[in-house]
Amino acid sequence: xHRDTDGSVLGVGMVYCPALGPVFEAGPDVVxxxxxxPQTLWRTVCSEGKWRYRVDGWALDAVxxxxxxxxxxxxxxxxxxxxxxxxxxRTPLRGVVDLLDPPWVSEHLSFVRTAGASxxxxxxxxxxxxxxxxxxxxxxxxxxDYRRVVGRPVAFETGVDYRAPREDELxxxxxxxxxxxxxxxGIVLDLHNLWCNEVNGRGAVRDVLSRIPLDRVWxxxxxxxxxxxxxxxDAHSGAVPGELLDLTADVVPxxxxxxxxxxxxxxxxxxxxxxxxxxxxxxxxxxxxxxxPDAAPEPFPTAIATRASAAERATVHRAERNLVAAxxxxxxxxxxxxxxxxxxxxxxxxxxxQALRYTTTALLTTLxxxxxxxxxxxxxxxxxxxxxxxxxxxxxxxxxxxxxxxIDAVPHLRQVLEFETALLRAALFGTSTVVEWDVDPAGVxxxxxxxxxxxxxxxxxxSVSVEI
Amino acid sequence: xxxxxxxxxxxxDTVRVYLPHHAAHDLDAVAxxxxxxxxxxxxxxxxxxxxxRFIELRDFAVDPDSLDVREIPGAPRY
Numbered sequence: 055x056h057r058d059t060d061g062s063v064l065g066v067g068m069v070y071c072p073a074l075g076p077v078f079e080a081g082p083d084v085v086x087x088x089x090x091x092p093q094t095l096w097r098t099v100c101s102e103g104k105w106r107y108r109v110d111g112w113a114l115d116a117v118x119x120x121x122x123x124x125x126x127x128x129x130x131x132x133x134x135x136x137x138x139x140x141x142x143x144r145t146p147l148r149g150v151v152d153l154l155d156p157p158w159v160s161e162h163l164s165f166v167r168t169a170g171a172s173x174x175x176x177x178x179x180x181x182x183x184x185x186x187x188x189x190x191x192x193x194x195x196x197x198x199d200y201r202r203v204v205g206r207p208v209a210f211e212t213g214v215d216y217r218a219p220r221e222d223e224l225x226x227x228x229x230x231x232x233x234x235x236x237x238x239x240g241i242v243l244d245l246h247n248l249w250c251n252e253v254n255g256r257g258a259v260r261d262v263l264s265r266i267p268l269d270r271v272w273x274x275x276x277x278x279x280x281x282x283x284x285x286x287x288d289a290h291s292g293a294v295p296g297e298l299l300d301l302t303a304d305v306v307p308x309x310x311x312x313x314x315x316x317x318x319x320x321x322x323x324x325x326x327x328x329x330x331x332x333x334x335x336x337x338x339x340x341x342x343x344x345x346x347p348d349a350a351p352e353p354f355p356t357a358i359a360t361r362a363s364a365a366e367r368a369t370v371h372r373a374e375r376n377l378v379a380a381x382x383x384x385x386x387x388x389x390x391x392x393x394x395x396x397x398x399x400x401x402x403x404x405x406x407x408q409a410l411r412y413t414t415t416a417l418l419t420t421l422x423x424x425x426x427x428x429x430x431x432x433x434x435x436x437x438x439x440x441x442x443x444x445x446x447x448x449x450x451x452x453x454x455x456x457x458x459x460x461i462d463a464v465p466h467l468r469q470v471l472e473f474e475t476a477l478l479r480a481a482l483f484g485t486s487t488v489v490e491w492d493v494d495p496a497g498v499x500x501x502x503x504x505x506x507x508x509x510x511x512x513x514x515x516x517s518v519s520v521e522i
Numbered sequence: 523x524x525x526x527x528x529x530x531x532x533x534x535d536t537v538r539v540y541l542p543h544h545a546a547h548d549l550d551a552v553a554x555x556x557x558x559x560x561x562x563x564x565x566x567x568x569x570x571x572x573x574x575r576f577i578e579l580r581d582f583a584v585d586p587d588s589l590d591v592r593e594i595p596g597a598p599r600y
Contacts, residue, residue, distance in 0.1 A: 094565055
């Protein structure tokens with residue numbers, strides 16, 4: 055029987071995704087907290103030329119009725135950036151917080167947008183900030199603003215940074231300490247991030263822990279990861295390594311205000327770990343949770359109103375633009391930046407596989423992997439990242455439609471592309487489309503679902519109407 | 523006209539696919555793609571790792587060992 059939790063002390067939690075539904079339905083004794091990344095339920099829609107976020111209210115309601123307490127962990131408006139999200143995120147974010155009533159709200163100490171000649175661009179990935187005093191000032195102001203939006207205490211997550219440490223920047227622990235001190239915020243201590251940083255040559259976890267105010271840690275995140283190009287990746291790809299569980303067990307007794315211990319796993323990796331494997335992770339985390347100090351936590355600290363100067367914000371933005379330029383360039387860069395290039399490209403390719411699954415499969419089954427990847431690479435190099443898979447997919451669909459030679463070379467690609475474009479058009483723009491097929495669409499899609507080219511099909515005429 | 527997909531009776535965000543004149547046809551595949559479309563459009567979740575979804579699709583659709591890809595006579599090289 056697990057210890058009861060109430061008030062702001064929540065217990066062992068897990069980031070929510072529908073694939074983990076049976077685990078959440080097992081009840082609060084199995085997992086006490088459902089942590090929602092709210093932007094996973096948002097999509098961008100456009101009406102009368104104006105983009106905005108639309109919340110999937112049906113999916114959000116499904117989270118709200120879970121028997122767990124809720125936490126909200128943002129993944130779209132990170133706290134280190136000098137450029138604010140140009141879309142109104144405040145209204146949907148506040149709506150999610152009001153509905154789920156989390157004791158605090160957290161976001162990443164990263165940036166994801168820059169401003170240039172063509173307007174505000176998305177970086178395609180949560181990127182690490184330069185760890186400077188100017189960045190401390192900007193992050194603290196952003197945290198203050200974010201706190202006003204959500205009307206709750208705010209915590210930032212200690213991030214991963216694949217770049218080598220720089221002598222002209224603050225070390226990781228000092229940077230986190232200074233942001234917490236200037237903003238009055240809490241800390242989501244992501245031990246897997248810190249462990250990755252140590253393995254990859256940044257500060258040792260124990261050094262970071264010696265510098266940050268441990269009484270500001272309200273939540274601990276743990277996850278599994280992968281190795282790539284000689285780096286340890288914060289990939290949320292399965293079980294928490296035993297070494298990291300041991301480290302967590304050492305750290306938790308030192309956290310007087312710990313309120314939640316959260317396991318993170320990406321939905322695409324849930325089948326590999328299996329629900330039994332997830333249950334085993336939670337059982338171990340409950341054992342570690344019981345090691346926390348006995349005393350009740352202190353109240354949340356007083357918020358601090360703070361502002362960065364224009365000069366500080368400009369300095370931060372220059373650093374952001376320099377990193378994004380290095381990611382988009384083709385010249386040699388430090389290995390950590392090269393890794394970020396690869397991660398951004400792979401995330402964009404994943405978005406295309408997600409938003410245009412059948413189109414991508416048609417290309418792969420006919421052209422093969424190398425030629426398909428070359429087509430995608432040409433698109434990626436010519437267009438900056440988009441913030442959501444739907445818009446990224448729509449841009450790629452538009453690009454493919456401008457390549458008639460390519461479309462003609464892949465049997466049925468024209469109709470598959472038109473159909474998936476119609477689905478995206480309906481979802482993004484609310485526009486209905488009629489797609490004409492000259493074969494049975496079910497035959498084409500069935501074959502692609504099986505990972506094979508549809509082959510020659512009997513000519514038949516179908517009109518498919520896609521509406522929203 | 524047959525509506526073959528409805529995400530939820532309560533959801534205003536249902537993408538509907540209609541096939542006039544083919545009401546009796548088995549269109550599970552079409553239904554599935556339209557059912558999934560809105561689930562595919564949200565912002566990605568938090569990870570700082572390698573997103574495997576394209577790799578999984580590539581390895582599913584193309585056998586990397588046999589490179590069993592149908593050649594298209596006269597098709598341009600890309």
